Amino acid sequence: MKLGYFPGCSLKGMARAYDESTKIVAEGFGIELMEVDDFNCCGALEAKGSNEKLSYMLPARVMDSAKGRFHVDAIVTPCNGCYHSLLRANAAMNEDSAAKSDVISFLKDVGYGTYEGDIDVRHFLELFYNEVGPEKVKNAVKKSLKGLKVASYYGCLYERPKTITKTGYKSKRDDSENPYFQDELLAATGAEVVKFEAAASCCGGAHALQDESLAATLSAAVLSAAKKAGADILALPCPLCGAALDIKQPEIVKAHGNDAKIPVVYFTQLIGLAMGKSAKDLKLTDPISNPMEILKSKGLV
Amino acid sequence: MAENTDKMVIDGVELVGIWKEFMPSRILYEDVTTEFLNEVKKLPGGETIAKCYQCGTCTGGCTLPEFVNKFNPRGFINLVRRGHYDLLVSDYKELVWKCVSCNRCTHRCPKGVNTQEVVRAIAKFLEDRKVFGKLTNDEAFDEVFMDEVINEGRIDEVKIVKDFYAKTGRLKEMMSGDQLSLGFKMFTSGRIKLFGGKIKDWKKVSQRLKEELQ
Numbered sequence: 001m002k003l004g005y006f007p008g009c010s011l012k013g014m015a016r017a018y019d020e021s022t023k024i025v026a027e028g029f030g031i032e033l034m035e036v037d038d039f040n041c042c043g044a045l046e047a048k049g050s051n052e053k054l055s056y057m058l059p060a061r062v063m064d065s066a067k068g069r070f071h072v073d074a075i076v077t078p079c080n081g082c083y084h085s086l087l088r089a090n091a092a093m094n095e096d097s098a099a100k101s102d103v104i105s106f107l108k109d110v111g112y113g114t115y116e117g118d119i120d121v122r123h124f125l126e127l128f129y130n131e132v133g134p135e136k137v138k139n140a141v142k143k144s145l146k147g148l149k150v151a152s153y154y155g156c157l158y159e160r161p162k163t164i165t166k167t168g169y170k171s172k173r174d175d176s177e178n179p180y181f182q183d184e185l186l187a188a189t190g191a192e193v194v195k196f197e198a199a200a201s202c203c204g205g206a207h208a209l210q211d212e213s214l215a216a217t218l219s220a221a222v223l224s225a226a227k228k229a230g231a232d233i234l235a236l237p238c239p240l241c242g243a244a245l246d247i248k249q250p251e252i253v254k255a256h257g258n259d260a261k262i263p264v265v266y267f268t269q270l271i272g273l274a275m276g277k278s279a280k281d282l283k284l285t286d287p288i289s290n291p292m293e294i295l296k297s298k299g300l301v
Numbered sequence: 302m303a304e305n306t307d308k309m310v311i312d313g314v315e316l317v318g319i320w321k322e323f324m325p326s327r328i329l330y331e332d333v334t335t336e337f338l339n340e341v342k343k344l345p346g347g348e349t350i351a352k353c354y355q356c357g358t359c360t361g362g363c364t365l366p367e368f369v370n371k372f373n374p375r376g377f378i379n380l381v382r383r384g385h386y387d388l389l390v391s392d393y394k395e396l397v398w399k400c401v402s403c404n405r406c407t408h409r410c411p412k413g414v415n416t417q418e419v420v421r422a423i424a425k426f427l428e429d430r431k432v433f434g435k436l437t438n439d440e441a442f443d444e445v446f447m448d449e450v451i452n453e454g455r456i457d458e459v460k461i462v463k464d465f466y467a468k469t470g471r472l473k474e475m476m477s478g479d480q481l482s483l484g485f486k487m488f489t490s491g492r493i494k495l496f497g498g499k500i501k502d503w504k505k506v507s508q509r510l511k512e513e514l515q
Contacts, residue, residue, distance in 0.1 A: 009456040014492045038500050040454040045402050046446040049421045052345040053513055058450065061506065084404075106513075110506045161408035163415060176408060202364045202403035209465055210438035211399060217368055218401065243458075247487075250479065286490060288483070 003127075004066030004075040004119075005033035008082040008239070009041050014247060015239035017283035021268035022078045022124055024282065028140070028275050029132045034070045036062060042085035045206055053102055059089035060103045061111055067119055068112025074120035076127050078268070080238035084157040084164070086121040091164040093117025122171065123158060125237040125267065129181035130171050134188035142276030144190030147298050150270065151196040151226035151234045151262075152183045155203060155241040182267050186235060189274035198225035205244030213255070219244050220256035227262045232294045235267040242266065249289045263291035273300060334384035341381050341426050346418025353378050359406035359416045365399060372396050374406055374420050381423055389423075390432050398424040398439045441468045451510050454503040459484070459493050 011019035026033050043058035063086065066075045077083050092099040094117045107113045159165060159176040174181045179200055183193045204218030223245060226234045236242060245252075246264040253261045264287055272282045279301040284291055295301040309315075341347040357375045365372040377397055380389045389397075397420060406416035427433070428440050436444075445464045449456055466475040474480075487493045500506075 010458070012455075013458045013494070014487060016492055040500055040503070040506070041450045041456050043450060044446070044456075046443045047450070048418065049345060049425065050443050050447050051514060054447075054451075054510060055345070057510065057513070106509060110502075110509050156403040156405070161404040161415075161417070163407055163413065202401050202405075204401050206402045207399070209462065210442050214368065214399060215401070218364070221368075247483070250483070254479075286492065288486070 001074060002070060002072045003031070003033055003122075004063075004070055004072040005035045006039055006042075006062055006066065006075050006077040006082060006086070007035070008039070008077055008079040010079060010081075010239035010243065015242050015266075017269060017286040018078055018239050018242065018266040021266055021272050021282045024272045024277055025128070025268045025275070026124075028272070028277075029128075029136065031128070031131060033076065034066070034072065036066045036069075036075070038065055042082045044081050044085060047085070048088070053099070055085070056089045056092050056099055056103050057106045059085045060093070060107060060115055062086065063089070063119055063121075064107045064111040064113070064115035066115075068114040072119060074122050076122045076124050078124040078237065078266075079240070080123070080155050080157040081240050083121065083123045087164045090117055090119075090121050120171070123237070125158065125181055125185075126171065126174060129174070129185060134184040137185055137188035137271060137274070141189055141274045143274055143300065145186075145270060145274050145298075145300060146190040146192075148191045148270075148295075148300065149194050149230055149232045150186050150191045151229055151231035152186055152193050152199060152267070153196070153203075153222065153226065153234050153236045153241065153245075154179045154182060154200050155205075155236060155238040156200070158237060159200075182235070182237060186267060186270060189271060191270065191274075194226075194229040194231045196226055196229045196231065198222045201225075203241045203244040205240045208244050208248060212251075215244065216248065216252045216255050219248060220252050220260040223249070223252065223260040223262050223264075224256070227259060231262065232298070233263045233265060233270075233291055235265055235270050237267050239266075246287045246289045261289075263287065263289045263294055265291045333382075335382075337381050337384055337386050337426070341419070341422050344422040344425050344429075346415060347422030347426075349414045350378060350381065350419045350422070352412045353382070353414045353416075353419075354412055355379060356411065358409050358411060359414075362405045362409050364401060364403045364405065369396060369399055372399060374400075374416050377420060377423050378414075378416075381426075390427065394427050394432050397427060398437055400424070436468070438469060441465060444468070451507055451514075454500040454506065 007019050039062050043055050047058055048055040063075055066072045107115060159174050159179055187193045201222055202218055203222050204215035208215045269282045269284055341350055359374040400420045402417055404417045410416050442465055445468055449461060466472045
């Protein structure tokens, strides 16, 4: 299977730790990623509220580039937001013939014109679970994360909504109401995954700028639920949740107190750490919420 | 309801009670107008609104009611379908746009209503009718975001924040000590780049996207 890798805008900016740790983990387990380096923004939630056609054209151009240049069978992204946009465009291409012909004529004008809604869209977490899986992770552990209590957080758009996640799927998908792929992968590193009620709740990140106080309240609910569950650290698979829960954490703590103070990392950073990769390469010093302190105290870095 | 206590026997078991009135029958209100429904249907994402049968699964699983009093996707849809525009504006206009797009409603809807997009369409319907008297934060952000995507192809996080604060007249807030020290940390660690990645031939794509908007 040939895979195109679509990092998305965030991973080339503030969430570079996710981009770099994803590549390290993929390489370590023999997953070859062909980076679509001329990617454009997927349009996120803003395009679909503004213009229906554009909301299909933007993600379609990314998939067209992956297919036209690399002849991929599937495109993988580590971002919940990009994943949503790509799946949504794929669903429209398969269910709405008018949308499909608009998109195809757009791609013929500006791109390769090869994409017709016919490649699989995958989230890196789902791909990694299915192609590698907890067993192989367990066997590859060089430094066990034993003693580290992790809250495994998924965010919203990872397995929702079914109207688009059902379309064009060939691989085994996570449970949409009670996701567990990340839990099992993290448990395979030796870490203790705590039972955590807010695992698939919303961090409010979509309104992090438009409605700051509500977004902070939602984020605080997730962070304090993780802390209450006894977690030392929260791991996640989405750069937008990362921005909301990590970069915004100082503001959240200011408004909601120390109950919401907990280090936040990408799940790929913890898997990389268990593989024996260095904190520097995994950019574990990037998060504002300072995971280095707890990792040091557990003797992991 | 008392007169509805008719006897009913199923498989030899006699059932008593107000079984006919398990749910009160629906009344078609005389003031129903489909004018607003038709408008919402035409907006991006509004298409599936008429499929709703008012079961309330969306509101039951919604992220917001716990945090935002009276937030109710089922209720918003009901008001539009019954043509209660005045009530929507007077009591709910400040609520509709608060949706955080978690998509649990759309995911669980048994009728295939794209609830999250319908709620966004209702907010857009109100924005288009200028009921807010000013540009809402949501509209401002969408505009800034789409401008940047169409012109540059990619989103630069710092630029988008700066442009959004400028558009909503809050640039001063962005210059607070906390924000600046955060920005400094991001910059010195290399997470803020002054020159973002450029996409080859984006001008052509940009031109084509702009034609699409006309």
